[in-house]
Amino acid sequence: MKRLLRSGKVFAAVAASAVLAFQAGAPASAEDVRARSAPPIDFQLPFTCGQQWRLDTWAHAPALDMVREPDQVGTEGAVLVAAADGVVNMSFSHANAGNVIQINHGGGYFTTHLHLQSRSVGVGTTVTQGQTIGRVGKTGPTSNGHPHLHFELGYDANGNGEASWGTSTAERVRPWFDGVEYGQSNGRTWRNVARDCGGTPPTSCSGVNLDFSAYATIRSGSSGDLVKAAQCRLKDSGNDPGALDGAFGPNVQTATRGFQADVGLGVDGIIGAKTWTALLSHGSTPTLQSGSSGADVSRLQRALTAALGSTVGIDGSFGPETEQAVRTYQSSRALGADGIAGPATWGALQDGK
Template identity: 60%
Template sequence: MNRTSGRSSRARRTFTVTALALASLTVAAPAPANAAAAAPAFQLPFPCGEKWQLNSWGHAPALDMVKEPNQAGTDGAKLIAPADGTVVQSTYHSNAGNMIQINHGGGWFTTYIHLKTRSVSVNQRVTQGQQIGQVGATGPTSNGHPHLHYEQAFDSNGDGRASWGAPGTERVRPTFNGVEYGQSNGQEWNNVTSANGCSVAPVEGRLYREPSGTIAVVAGGAPVRFSSMEELNASGYEGAPFTNVPAGWLNTLPQSPRDGTYLRNAADGGISVIAGGAKYGLSHPEWTALGQPASINVPIRLINTYGAIPRNGTYLRNHANGNIVIIAGSAKYSLTAAQYDTLGKPAFTNVPVGFINRIGTDPTNGTYLRNPVTASVYLTVGGAKHGLSYDEWIALGQPAPTNVPIEWINTFGAIPRNGTYLRNHVDGTIYAITNNHKKALSYDEWAALGKPDSTNVPINYLNTIPNA
């Protein structure tokens, strides 16, 4: 814990670490090998962006820290909590000088000695990034040289405390931002940059690593997590650098890539555009026509999670002619400029016409459409529509409708086409539609027909259709 001044003389430094041991300290076994898995997401105990030199000297895994460059600014440097916790010691020790110990929960402790000042008291709750004191040179074992002596410890004997300050105590190798230090005596780590309190802005295509070891690439503003190093390497990132981020940072981002993201399968080079939860594989001419947009390599596993047809309420724009279509019930409707304005000029995704052409024009049975002008909701089934009363909509479970122009709604007739099956949502009776008439089916008749899918409808709708 004592340090000579100047880098050239560090190798000749003498050690008095055992003098710090308190009579009450107990010798404990090293922390179990699995203890690190439960560790808090410790950050360097200094403000975001500061660079510090770490040395194990002859007391690994404990570390001495001085500010870079050339130790300037070490004396009086701001000391902040590396993780949330409760102060269990804040005192002046005869050898260590001003010292603080924090209990971070789960058996994990940190200890700070030689402090210039202490700004927390016993039983005080602290949060990560909160100032707890200043770095200094108090206590005879500092040799009058400003530095922070830092220890992480695990309560391996379960007595609710963590011994510190000497070999054989419960201190373990410190980890900051997921990187381990203090592996052996005589090691030095230069320009270790603090991420404590940093606000990290995600960058497209960059790899990020949480302390747990989880690595993700940002694509469309969302983290795409890799299930293994093999998958990461297969996606084209072998040897690529990553940015360390605090635990939980990945969860603060949107979890799905935004519409208009281009994902690339590194195995075959295929690029897909994403819109409304669906993918469309681009040909090379289509990709070129779109302006050769940048793409992000992701596992094929992710690409395969997307379907072929966008979700309800997705807007696609034919990049060749500017025409915009709205998607509802796996069908499309081409909008006029006035209709697009009436719908509020929602965001759209530029796509090739091939993507639009593979989407049909007949919504799936049980699609709910809403006229945004009157707020009327319509149930569509078999090419027909039924305007729902408020009570009918409630009785059907308040299904989510899609706002569409009334002109699309008006294209639907009153009676479903032949071969449509309607189900009275109250009593479960199923009706078959034939030649603009309905016929109630027995269970055996329905089963003999192969138990075709039916659409729940209100009884009032059924009553508008003549019996066969």
């Protein structure tokens, strides 16, 4: 429950609703193992371009509860769009779940949306990706009066032409958005997730150098480019440090404390190796291995540099040096040392281990 501390007053309500579960069913398992490979459909986060959302599994992985960043402002009434092309399979008001829309995307895949404020499509309507289907709300007693989107990706595992939803025993699987898997286990949070609407996603770090050969401990009174790098990563994590001015003042200290509480680290307002590791790795958790390339590889390389305390070349290219660094990290953290950065490795980095 550590990660609830900071925003306890607001997130506790969602947590309670999640713990209640939407219907009585088997208790949610600690680790949902119903992983599937990436769906053959390019699902996107079902919201308006430019918005960033926080995704939480609470106790109902792989289902996700979504609230808008920062601080949930604008969640209620936010426009909900289709995650992919499909045909509306359900659009009705449910006694527990409130307004529900389910879309059949073909190939056995269904998306189900609960607690909607309003529904703007009826059963049988053909929808295209990005088309408005309703608005986010808090309808139904299991929303606990807290505006959020409860989202499920369903897969028709038994081949009966539908995917059950709403319980831990339903045919729900881990959601994928823009090629990234979410919902791996209970108690997980993903910050500042946005729909890929083409172009470069907005980041506070554009133009800010994040690449250093070492990430020294910084604290109140520190200054320079390393502080600026920390500031933009704090901002991306939803903890606003104020101006990106390279000066570690009270706002940066408060943002650091907020981030530490979010990820379950000791809250001291000092950015040392563990906080650097969590801060630099923060974001999506794509599986990366030899041959991978791009911004996510650079993010991994930075986090490994901080975690290992030794320089890993930050070039966005997953070569032998990166693979060796991943193995070293995995074996020193009692993870299977396969040299592949998958969800467990990302999870450890994002926990500051």
